[in-house]
Amino acid sequence: MASCTCGEQADQTKEAAMQKLFDQYRDYKGGLIPVLQEAQNIYGYLPKEVLQQIAKELRIPFSKVFGVCTFYAQFHLKPRGRNIIRVCLGTACHVRGGSKIFEAAKEHLGVGHGETTDDLKFTLETVACIGACGLSPCMMINDDTHGRLVPKQVGGIFDSYE
Ligand code: FES
Structure with a gap:
């Protein structure tokens, strides 16, 4: 064979x-x-x-x-996930609960900032502002913006990515 x-x-x-x-x-x-x-x-x-x-x-x-x-931050010495999650912790997102979104993301994925899940599906990062303050708290997954988030939504959003 x-x-x-x-x-x-x-x-x-x-x-x-x-x-x-x-x-x-x-x-x-x-x-x-x-x-x-x-x-x-x-x-x-x-x-x-x-x-x-x-x-x-x-x-x-x-x-x-x-x-x-x-x-240079653009270079990565460890494997990255197929999907890059960037949870915004800028001022507008922070005051509207951005850190709770980040905590929910960490808990759901079992990884911390800058880390990648073992199955290489996700890398979790934070950003200072993604220019969508009107949608705060928000995050980006690859090129998609997800706004007006509440922590309990996060897992379901992640599950919609391959
Ligand atoms: S502070 Fe989060 S989008 Fe601007």
Whole structure:
């Protein structure tokens, strides 16, 4: 019986994309940030082995590559969920119970700020304002805005995401 090779093929596709990226940026000064951004697009985050490969291919010390990743909030060193939840804790949301929404989210998911559920379905984050203060308290899930929330709604909203 033939076994599934989807995982291997996916790895090869990623590896090929990385090689193309290195070919494009290997001799380009200042290529580290775009390479990190694209590598994160390819893998969904930046695994340590990928950072080591980037350091080697671009001939940059690993410590520098790692330092850049930890300096910029846009880079993620751990796997992220398929759905990114951003609970707003800005002033308008805070005064209307944003922290209770966040507590309900933490309780429902069993993770804290910046953490990802074990099934990689959700990553939970907070934001200072999502520009929808009139709908406070609110949160975003990916590009969807959910407003005028009460804590007991939160679980049902999460359950509507794949
Ligand atoms: S403070 Fe929450 S949307 Fe502005």
